[in-house]
Amino acid sequence: MLNKIILIGRLTDDPELRYTPNGVAVANFSLAVERPYTNQEGERDVDFIDIVVWRKQAENCANHLGKGRLVAVEGRLQIRSYENNEGQQRRVSEVVANNVRFLDWPSDDRSQQGQADNLEEDDIDVPF
Amino acid sequence: MLNKIILIGRLTDDPELRYTPNGVAVANFSLAVERPYTNQEGERDVDFIDIVVWRKQAENCANHLGKGRLVAVEGRLQIRSYENNEGQQRRVSEVVANNVRFLDWPSDDRSQQGQADNLEEDDIDVPF
């Protein structure tokens, strides 16, 4: 009934952009999100979380993001089940983003506009 | 750096309560969370999300929750990687809850106290 996730982390690699047969853009990337505590070795564990973005934001991400960039992702957690070629049930979990905010724009970079586009065209909050 | 998820859904079964070798309580259950839209067959898909709860809240959940109950879960998404007996890498994703709220108390049921305990002893918000 409600499924909301908010993540802040860094891309582990450049986003991969593809198109569905009907021409809808999809981007995938993996986000490294550090855990809020240090483990017994004094290190901080990391969750690597798969992100999926659709349509215009997919293209914005592909155009403006890259490995190591810091982003905030808002979306929902989706669990897909499928059967692999050996006939076994597998589950894939990924975050379907409805919003990706770019948090570390290089200060001299005018691609800031990328994010503005992102906000104006794909954001979902009502304007009132 | 930030990893926050909030879910509302129903337990697919009774919680399973266990204890670690050091006596720490852990409860596991699966939550059915309906997607916010209907699919092409006019039905609503469902994500089945594994929840882990620790310590006193684990016992509260085991004592007061059961199959079909409606709850709100607040926590973080955790991805664990492990190697199975065939030496293949597998990933498990689960939500580690730091708070479980019971949303559909039978109105004549005094076990409401279970939730109060839960709130007073395990909640993390500062009292100021």
Added chain:
Amino acid sequence: MLNKIILIGRLTDDPELRYTPNGVAVANFSLAVERPYTNQEGERDVDFIDIVVWRKQAENCANHLGKGRLVAVEGRLQIRSYENNEGQQRRVSEVVANNVRFLDWPSDDRSQQGQADNLEEDDIDVPF
């Protein structure tokens, strides 16, 4: 850059539905949200939070919700500043909801459809 709030609480009164000059529906209600701890008197303080909902969901709320009903609200916190008739600056804070979920449908009530409408027509998550 990001402003997301999720509340679960009960309406303190029936929603008030109005229309803007251009015919856009707006509903207002106040939500009682208990704090997660008990105060020095052993009671639970309550925050009374003003909610604003627009368009179809405003009408759904007005038609199906009433005083005492339990809801989950997802939205953003908005602070409006204005000058009162004495020329003093005042600030109003309210939560602009983009989603209101009804959590305690009377089990024999078919108005459940109200919520379905709500989900299908106003929800913002992408269907992929």
Added chain:
Amino acid sequence: MLNKIILIGRLTDDPELRYTPNGVAVANFSLAVERPYTNQEGERDVDFIDIVVWRKQAENCANHLGKGRLVAVEGRLQIRSYENNEGQQRRVSEVVANNVRFLDWPSDDRSQQGQADNLEEDDIDVPF
């Protein structure tokens, strides 16, 4: 019953640090959070949201944050009512933070440790 807010924005000024009579640290600052859309003038409205932080994190914020810094705040929305000297009811709304993450560390700055402290000592997520 549930009250969770997540904000990303910039401090409008340096935090103010004070201590309660019992010696508990409190920091206050105002956060400028841009709305996700542009208004009719093509500008982006901003919500100025008051933040309160307690204890060790208050001191971390006072020591490491300043005007213009980018942060993520996780907390709850609190509405306090009081009577002013003219005997009128006034309401104050503020976000009580249980976590403040510093998002734009100057890359050559070793005060990064401030945030680590913050995470290790005040964070609330369970380590399992």
Added chain:
DNA sequence: TTTT
């Protein structure tokens, strides 16, 4: 009272 307001930030980039």
Added chain:
DNA sequence: TTTT
């Protein structure tokens, strides 16, 4: 398969 993994980021600073």
